[in-house]
Amino acid sequence: MNDVVEPVIDLELERQEILKRYRRLLRAAKPLLKENDAKLIKKAFNTSAEAHKNMRRRSGEPYIYHPLAVAQIAVEEIGLGTTSIVAALLHDVVEDTDMTIPDIDRLFGAKVARIIDGLTKISGIFEYGTSQQAENFRKMLLTLSDDVRVILIKLADRLHNMRTLDSMPRDKQLKIASETIYIYAPLAHRLGLYAIKSELEDLYLKYVEPEAYKDVARKLRETKAGRDRFISKFIEPIEESLQSTGYKYVVRGRPKSIYSIWNKLSKSKKPFEEIYDLFAVRIILDVPPQQEKAACWRAYSIVTDHYKPNPDRLKDWISTPRANGYESLHTTVMSKTGQWVEVQIRTERMNEIAEKGYAAHWKYKGNDTQTGRGIDLWISQVRDMIETTEKGEKAGAIEFLDDFRSNLYSEEVFVFTPKGDLKVLQRGATALDFAFDIHTQIGAKCMAAKVNNVLVPLSHVLQNGDQVEVITSNKQKPNEDWLRFVVTSKARTKIKDLIKEENKRYVTDGRDMVAKKLKTLRLDMTNELLNQLRAFFGSKTTADFFYRVGKGHIETKEIVRFKSEKEAKENRQHKLNTDNIADGKSFTKELKKMHGDRADADMLLIGEDMDKIDYTLSKCCNPISGDDVFGFVTINDGIKIHRVSCPNAVELMSNHGNRIIKAKWTSQRDLAFLAGLRITGTDRVGLVNDVTRIISNELSINMRSVTIDSKDGIFEGKIKLYVHDTAHLETLMKKLDNVDGVYEVVRFD
Numbered sequence: 001m002n003d004v005v006e007p008v009i010d011l012e013l014e015r016q017e018i019l020k021r022y023r024r025l026l027r028a029a030k031p032l033l034k035e036n037d038a039k040l041i042k043k044a045f046n047t048s049a050e051a052h053k054n055m056r057r058r059s060g061e062p063y064i065y066h067p068l069a070v071a072q073i074a075v076e077e078i079g080l081g082t083t084s085i086v087a088a089l090l091h092d093v094v095e096d097t098d099m100t101i102p103d104i105d106r107l108f109g110a111k112v113a114r115i116i117d118g119l120t121k122i123s124g125i126f127e128y129g130t131s132q133q134a135e136n137f138r139k140m141l142l143t144l145s146d147d148v149r150v151i152l153i154k155l156a157d158r159l160h161n162m163r164t165l166d167s168m169p170r171d172k173q174l175k176i177a178s179e180t181i182y183i184y185a186p187l188a189h190r191l192g193l194y195a196i197k198s199e200l201e202d203l204y205l206k207y208v209e210p211e212a213y214k215d216v217a218r219k220l221r222e223t224k225a226g227r228d229r230f231i232s233k234f235i236e237p238i239e240e241s242l243q244s245t246g247y248k249y250v251v252r253g254r255p256k257s258i259y260s261i262w263n264k265l266s267k268s269k270k271p272f273e274e275i276y277d278l279f280a281v282r283i284i285l286d287v288p289p290q291q292e293k294a295a296c297w298r299a300y301s302i303v304t305d306h307y308k309p310n311p312d313r314l315k316d317w318i319s320t321p322r323a324n325g326y327e328s329l330h331t332t333v334m335s336k337t338g339q340w341v342e343v344q345i346r347t348e349r350m351n352e353i354a355e356k357g358y359a360a361h362w363k364y365k366g367n368d369t370q371t372g373r374g375i376d377l378w379i380s381q382v383r384d385m386i387e388t389t390e391k392g393e394k395a396g397a398i399e400f401l402d403d404f405r406s407n408l409y410s411e412e413v414f415v416f417t418p419k420g421d422l423k424v425l426q427r428g429a430t431a432l433d434f435a436f437d438i439h440t441q442i443g444a445k446c447m448a449a450k451v452n453n454v455l456v457p458l459s460h461v462l463q464n465g466d467q468v469e470v471i472t473s474n475k476q477k478p479n480e481d482w483l484r485f486v487v488t489s490k491a492r493t494k495i496k497d498l499i500k501e502e503n504k505r506y507v508t509d510g511r512d513m514v515a516k517k518l519k520t521l522r523l524d525m526t527n528e529l530l531n532q533l534r535a536f537f538g539s540k541t542t543a544d545f546f547y548r549v550g551k552g553h554i555e556t557k558e559i560v561r562f563k564s565e566k567e568a569k570e571n572r573q574h575k576l577n578t579d580n581i582a583d584g585k586s587f588t589k590e591l592k593k594m595h596g597d598r599a600d601a602d603m604l605l606i607g608e609d610m611d612k613i614d615y616t617l618s619k620c621c622n623p624i625s626g627d628d629v630f631g632f633v634t635i636n637d638g639i640k641i642h643r644v645s646c647p648n649a650v651e652l653m654s655n656h657g658n659r660i661i662k663a664k665w666t667s668q669r670d671l672a673f674l675a676g677l678r679i680t681g682t683d684r685v686g687l688v689n690d691v692t693r694i695i696s697n698e699l700s701i702n703m704r705s706v707t708i709d710s711k712d713g714i715f716e717g718k719i720k721l722y723v724h725d726t727a728h729l730e731t732l733m734k735k736l737d738n739v740d741g742v743y744e745v746v747r748f749d
């Protein structure tokens with residue numbers, strides 16, 4: 001018999017390691033400290049160490065490592081000061097111990113207490129269902145408008161959690177990584193923290209698509225020597241010319257992030273070897289503030305003396321910085337070997353702002369910088385959005401989250417008022433967005449616009465440099481059609497607000513009509529039934545369902561269909577009843593009861609459990625045996641199986657993390673799964689015959705449909721066929737890839 005030996009923990013060694021990490025934090029903070037700051041940090045460290053002394057992380061390490069790491073990131077990677085260090089050290093104390101916010105206020109002051117309060121409020125943000133989650137997210141953003149440090153420390157906290165995600169079980173890894181790509185990476189981008197944003201994206205890929213991550217990382221390593229040779233040859237003439245300017249400078253090539261390369265590979269469907277812009281060359285100049293603009297343009301002139309620029313790819317974010325403060329000059333030039341190379345030109349100050357974002361502004365010019373103002377303006381817009389989202393309505397919070405996310409990654413467009421004032425809007429903004437940006441009432445009464453003195457409709461998309469004049473009419477009224485073409489959160493929120501009053505009448509009518517119909521069908525109008533009806537008809541909220549009935553979009557006679565399907569479901573008594581199960585935890589409990597004492601009792605076993613559980617393979621990603629999958633507890637349709645790489649996976653895992661369950665494939669009893677293949681290549685006589693012969697004769701695979709389109713010597717075929725599992729599909733793809741004339745074989749959902 002083998003005894004399990006518990007690892008022996010050397011407490012003295014751990015104590016020394018904790019002190020070592022604390023001293024490293026103090027060294028990083030030293031340049032920022034004023035009198036008494038060191039004492040305050042020491043007090044925060046001691047308080048945190050005492051509060052967490054008996055706690056350990058899932059990895060087995062002492063818990064205090066985490067707050068120390070968050071504080072280190074806040075100082076070194078974001079550039080925050082003493083207040084933030086203290087708040088980072090204490091960020092979990094209120095949640096994990098008896099210490100209260102008033103206690104923090106008494107010991108460390110009101111600023112720290114306010115930040116900790118904000119961080120504590122948002123700690124459970126992704127622990128509930130969608131509406132609660134979105135509501136919590138809204139609260140988090142309210143704290144952003146009070147003190148942006150709440151979000152910056154939250155980002156440091158998330159970054160450390162992502163860096164230490166190894167110790168988490170797979171389902172938790174997927175959930176945390178999905179939240180990260182859904183909200184935290186876009187937030188880091190919006191606050192100008194590009195280094196953190198890139199690392200969060202890379203870590204997301206590392207845990208959600210580990211094979212793809214390893215593949216890109218390996219190829220980057222293998223091509224490093226060749227890339228370095230190319231870069232040193234490319235920058236040689238630029239450096240020679242820069243020396244004559246007398247500027248201090250650094251020129252370096254840097255590879256793009258693994259996530260951005262993977263994204264490019266996924267979108268372009270090209271192999272790694274054919275993606276040329278894998279790196280950018282960056283020129284960083286060390287010049288006084290008054291010379292910055294002229295020096296950057298001089299460096300641009302030197303680059304274009306040696307290499308021909310692409311005129312459509314010049315981006316001047318020095319004259320008009322991005323809303324998050326990013327300043328740089330970007331150009332794409334043709335190298336001597338026929339490859340396009342992106343060159344970024346900026347100064348030391350601009351580079352620090354690009355890396356550390358919001359926090360770096362205070363170091364240079366204090367709050368009153370163009371950048372500081374840009375972000376403050378954005379924060380006030382966020383507050384405006386929050387306040388105009390109706391508090392009690394769950395849908396308001398969910399829609400708010402959607403609108404907010406669409407605003408995070410957006411590029412800007414610069415336009416002018418008739419008097420020449422500059423307005424910065426989201427790229428893709430229309431004349432109507434512009435009208436709402438000026439004033440809600442102008443937006444509400446806007447009927448057309450003049451752009452550069454030419455009359456245009458409300459949906460006209462604005463371009464950089466346009467001068468816009470709004471034409472209003474007292475007879476104009478906002479309508480739902482406007483939501484189709486506005487892109488800014490401000491316009492969307494205001495339009496929804498304005499039409500909400502109008503819609504209330506339809507909601508009341510719809511409720512009465514539904515109540516009458518349910519009475520005739522002898523069904524009680526309970527909240528549970530209304531929720532089922534809402535889900536059955538694909539409405540976001542019950543109010544939306546009533547509205548659609550009141551408007552006539554849903555006829556009440558269709559409720560009969562709902563009733564018959566509901567009864568049919570209730571008659572399937574031999575299956576595990578999932579109707580009242582709304583989350584993964586309850587479902588896993590039922591699974592364990594059903595599976596008994598076995599290692600994988602908490603997993604849905606696809607193939608084995610089909611007689612006992614209502615589950616279906618999701619149509620949005622058509623999973624097949626062998627795919628990495630998870631189960632999702634729906635409200636009305638039992639369990640849906642999705643691929644981890646499904647286009648909807650990130651949103652499901654981050655917005656409804658509580659409904660995710662583990663799932664794995666078991667014996668499939670010779671089942672066949674529908675899969676799609678897209679085949680492209682050069683057309684030739686007999687090609688289709690060769691492709692179908694491999695599918696039908698060599699591998700005896702049944703095809704459901706084949707469409708082949710040939711144009712100008714290029715063909716594209718789409719084939720839907722039935723395979724046993726991913727290995728079966730891969731064998732087929734390899735064989736098709738070897739057919740003469742076939743350029744690429746790709747699976748599609």
